[in-house]
Amino acid sequence: MSADATPLKRGWQRLPPGLRPRDADQPGRGRLWRVETIVLLLAGLLLLIATVNDVVLSAHTNHRLVADLRTWRDYTGHNYKNVSAEQDIRKYTTTDVVCGNTTPGPPKERIQLCLQVTGPTVDGLRTARGGWYLPPKAENLHRYRYGCFGPPKRDGKCTR
Amino acid sequence: MNVAAHSELRPARTRTAQWATPLAAACALLLLAATAEIVLDGAVGHSPLIPKSPPIAGWLSGIGERLGFRVFLIAVLAFAAGYAGLCALGRSVSKRWAIALIAVLHAIVFLGPILLSTDVFSYIAYARMGVEHGINPYQHGPIAIAHDPVYHYVGPDWKLVATAYGPLYTLLSYPFAPLGVEGALWGMKVLAMLASAGTLALVWRCARLRQLNPVTAILLVGANPLYVIYCLGGAHNDLVMLLLMMAAVSLTFAGRDAPAAAVVVVGALVKATVAALLPFMILARRSRRQIIGALGALGVGLLVGLLAFGVDGINIVAALNRDAAFVSTDSFPNEIAHLFGKPGVFPIDHDLLKGALVVIVVHLMWRTWRGYDWVAASGWALLAISVTSTWLLAWYILWPLPLAAIARDRRLLVATLAVQGLFVAHQLTPLFAPVS
Numbered sequence: 004m005s006a007d008a009t010p011l012k013r014g015w016q017r018l019p020p021g022l023r024p025r026d027a028d029q030p031g032r033g034r035l036w037r038v039e040t041i042v043l044l045l046a047g048l049l050l051l052i053a054t055v056n057d058v059v060l061s062a063h064t065n066h067r068l069v070a071d072l073r074t075w076r077d078y079t080g081h082n083y084k085n086v087s088a089e090q091d092i093r094k095y096t097t098t099d100v101v102c103g104n105t106t107p108g109p110p111k112e113r114i115q116l117c118l119q120v121t122g123p124t125v126d127g128l129r130t131a132r133g134g135w136y137l138p139p140k141a142e143n144l145h146r147y148r149y150g151c152f153g154p155p156k157r158d159g160k161c162t163r
Numbered sequence: 164m165n166v167a168a169h170s171e172l173r174p175a176r177t178r179t180a181q182w183a184t185p186l187a188a189a190c191a192l193l194l195l196a197a198t199a200e201i202v203l204d205g206a207v208g209h210s211p212l213i214p215k216s217p218p219i220a221g222w223l224s225g226i227g228e229r230l231g232f233r234v235f236l237i238a239v240l241a242f243a244a245g246y247a248g249l250c251a252l253g254r255s256v257s258k259r260w261a262i263a264l265i266a267v268l269h270a271i272v273f274l275g276p277i278l279l280s281t282d283v284f285s286y287i288a289y290a291r292m293g294v295e296h297g298i299n300p301y302q303h304g305p306i307a308i309a310h311d312p313v314y315h316y317v318g319p320d321w322k323l324v325a326t327a328y329g330p331l332y333t334l335l336s337y338p339f340a341p342l343g344v345e346g347a348l349w350g351m352k353v354l355a356m357l358a359s360a361g362t363l364a365l366v367w368r369c370a371r372l373r374q375l376n377p378v379t380a381i382l383l384v385g386a387n388p389l390y391v392i393y394c395l396g397g398a399h400n401d402l403v404m405l406l407l408m409m410a411a412v413s414l415t416f417a418g419r420d421a422p423a424a425a426v427v428v429v430g431a432l433v434k435a436t437v438a439a440l441l442p443f444m445i446l447a448r449r450s451r452r453q454i455i456g457a458l459g460a461l462g463v464g465l466l467v468g469l470l471a472f473g474v475d476g477i478n479i480v481a482a483l484n485r486d487a488a489f490v491s492t493d494s495f496p497n498e499i500a501h502l503f504g505k506p507g508v509f510p511i512d513h514d515l516l517k518g519a520l521v522v523i524v525v526h527l528m529w530r531t532w533r534g535y536d537w538v539a540a541s542g543w544a545l546l547a548i549s550v551t552s553t554w555l556l557a558w559y560i561l562w563p564l565p566l567a568a569i570a571r572d573r574r575l576l577v578a579t580l581a582v583q584g585l586f587v588a589h590q591l592t593p594l595f596a597p598v599s
Contacts, residue, residue, distance in 0.1 A: 024533070025532075025534030026534060027534045028530075028534040028535045028536065029533075029534065035530075039574075040574065047578070049499065050499075050582070052502065053499045053501070054495075054498055054588055055588075056498070056502045057497075057498040057501050057502070057589060058589060058591060060501060061592040062592050062595045063596075065592060065597070066596050068598055
């Protein structure tokens with residue numbers, strides 16, 4: 004402790020022994036050290052499990068995304084690179100919407116075909132249950148959709 | 164142990180020592196190769212891992228191939244493996260070789276492109292807002308200078324956001340503004356490099372004062388993959404904060420309490436997080452000089468900030484509250500939320516996390532009062548801040564590392580490296596499930 008702390012030090016001596024400051028930790032690994040170590044190990048275990056779980060979840064999502072893109076290409080017969088997939092971020096279902104141009108061109112610059120893709124991945128593909136069209140340069144919003152087919156038509160996903 | 168057993172063990176130890184130097188050399192080569200791979204491939208550009216940037220590394224662009232996630236992650240894993248080996252063999256590495264390795268790693272990163280983050284362009288944009296356009300960077304985001312050449316390079320998430328950095332850092336960045344975007348970028352790289360060199364020199368000094376192996380200590384920090392690739396590669400201002408943090412620790416070790424506390428406050432006026440050191444420093448030293456030093460520096464710093472930027476420039480709490488509300492996919496609270504089936508972090512979770520952080524800090528303060536190593540306590544507090552933060556970036560989990568390298572409680576080092584390992588592990592999804 005520094006020299007100017009002496010008057011302060013005298014003040015600390017009035018505190019009960021259990022509350023007085025110490026200049027060094029107690030030697031050895033006491034009970035508190037063991038409790039801290041156990042808490043740290045448990046916290047580390049939680050972080051480890053959470054990390055592994057997140058990596059597995061992300062890997063499943065990526066596999067699903069790859070299957071979605073393959074399904075769109077397989078269904079349309081177009082091997083386009085710029086195909087976009089949207090996940091259901093409202094209800095967290097595994098039904099995804101995959102959109103891509105119907106004719107060659109820059110992303111979203113042509114009429115787009117969107118497919119509602121669902122179900123398990125079999126041989127790298129999922130099931131396209133239906134879909135709709137979007138005009139060029141339009142986002143996948145209810146007001147732009149037209150020509151619905153399959154279950155989206157029944158569910159009123161299109162305005163036209 | 165009897166004499167016979169002792170004499171049997173000696174050849175085994177000698178054999179291990181014989182292998183240690185070549186193994187350490189192999190680990191060092193692995194680090195250099197991984198860094199060179201990332202930098203040379205990154206110099207090609209057109210990669211999601213390399214932000215849009217003026218062509219500062221164009222002369223390297225003909226050597227590598229476009230940097231993809233797969234190559235990047237394999238290089239980071241190789242770097243991490245080399246780092247682990249090197250730290251384990253730290254005693255077999257000479258001082259000269261350790262410094263040379265770290266210097267070469269720094270040089271490779273310095274010559275290459277900006278890696279993984281657009282933050283450095285935000286620093287330059289805030290500087291140019293103040294110097295070139297007369298706009299207060301604490302009141303407006305870079306969108307206020309949408310016509311400035313640097314705006315093109317600012318990350319999309321930050322174009323509307325006013326600076327969250329301390330007023331002293333903003334003033335420190337001002338001299339770079341008139342140099343143009345490319346000149347300022349080199350300036351920021353030089354600043355990051357010098358701050359890193361200073362930090363490592365102070366880690367060395369503090370390790371020696373604590374009778375720890377200084378070579379292992381600087382290897383732990385200066386050859387760390389997150390430190391070299393993410394922090395130095397992005398020329399992050401966290402390096403300036405780390406320099407000031409280690410300066411404060413070094414001054415405390417030298418018994419210079421008032422300047423040490425003042426330097427912590429200066430550090431907090433660069434990046435607020437470093438203020439976490441102050442309570443532990445005060446509880447350990449219990450010196451009036453610290454209070455005087457801290458208050459003096461705070462008064463001068465706030466006055467300078469107020470004169471330069473007005474009230475917004477010194478309202479650090481508002482900036483911290485704003486940033487605390489952000490959520491990144493890599494943050495541990497977000498991962499834990501997913502584990503329990505929640506889609507992400509909710510406002511109640513922010514309150515719970517703040518409560519947990521308060522409990523941890525109070526426990527650490529009590530332990531420091533009762534003689535626990537204040538350097539370790541400060542490191543634990545910084546680690547707890549990064550782990551409980553919902554906005555976690557790679558360079559945030561570097562904050563406790565220099566303290567962990569010199570702390571008396573080696574659990575801090577293990578915990579810091581474990582958290583860094585988990586952070587890297589969380590990035591690995593594209594290795595298992597690439598998206599084509």
